[in-house]
Amino acid sequence: MKKLDIQAVRADFPILSQTVNGKPLVYFDNGATAQKPKVVIDAITKYYEEINANIHRGVHTLSQLATDAYEVSRNTIQKHLNAEHNHEIIFTSGTTHGINLVANGFASLLNEDDVVMVSAIEHHSNIVPWQMLCERTGASLAVIPMNENGELVMAEFDRLLNDKVKIIAVNHISNALGTINPIETIIEKAHRVGAAVLIDGAQATPHLRPDVQKLDCDFYVFSGHKVCGPTGVGILYGKESWLNQLPPYQGGGEMIKEVTFEKTTYAELPHKFEAGTPNIAGGIVLGTAIDYLNTIGFDAIEAYEQELLAYGTEKLLEIEGVKIYGSGAHKASLISFNIEGIHPYDIGTIVDKLGIAVRTGHHCAQPIMSFFDIPGTVRASFAFYNTKEEIDIFVEAVKKAKQMLS
């Protein structure tokens, strides 16, 4: 395995060398969005300076160049996820869009006897669209519970699973706790009762390379902005058979074969799900971002981030009163914590004054906060461009905040 050259990696990210509030930036809000390497920033400029045109429509040269670049990116993502076909890769505006697209499609397949299953550890994006689906169809919602360690209770999953369950939507990695969920087991058992499985990979794709054929998931969704790409673009992978079965999500240009006032027929995959002018630059540059991450190498990224996680956990726990939530054994590089008697927001505000960006609050996962009976947590989420020195700065800042607030 290639070892990560951290100084070279950091030099790829222009934003990391700036100061915030007079201090060198320490960016630990990677769970919310990742920073962008220069190759990604340059690729956006290059697109607008050199080939900007609408895709799939024009016969002119620029339109063909833009179309080719967009389709090359689709192929890059197909290869990255190891999808069988490139038409199983649908460009979306992000994870939220991908989940809504699938949930909307299932409305045509469900009735009041059916069950939709999510878990207690989901982002609101992977709860609300399924609740809306249940409202529309009369289907009921089942929830796989979580334990104190922030892990799914798999015995309860087994108990809840039966042939009434038509779709299960779970995240690969939790944004609020960092737990890596046993999705392989969930997928295998779901298929035994004929249920489809959607994996929300928003927090997993920055840390690992999913193999959708090996996982055998039916849908896998993620956002470009969390994998060093731009905002406003994401990916829905769906098995060909499922994508053919689901109705289109939005109607408009691009997604049709033929339109008459009597009847419209729909385009083949992937265009059936890509109505309207997409985020062309975003789609192209998402491929650049994925190529960049693969050049660094996910084995190196995972190994290095696990070092950061172990180091950060050990250092934070040295502070009296720190409680880390979801200390499940299998975790990504994210620490969600509180200090006894102190509101997470106050810690976030003080460390910000010291140049450190962390997230505070419920992290769009209110049911998890209710489970622990807390208003929120401080979340430090590490990326492969972070360092142990930054963790030291952060831990000192947390100590200072504790002193000021107690």
Ligand code: PMP
């Ligand atoms: N699911 C998870 C696990 C997430 O972390 C996020 C983003 N915080 C989302 C879904 C939603 O992603 P987006 O806002 O990019 O659509």
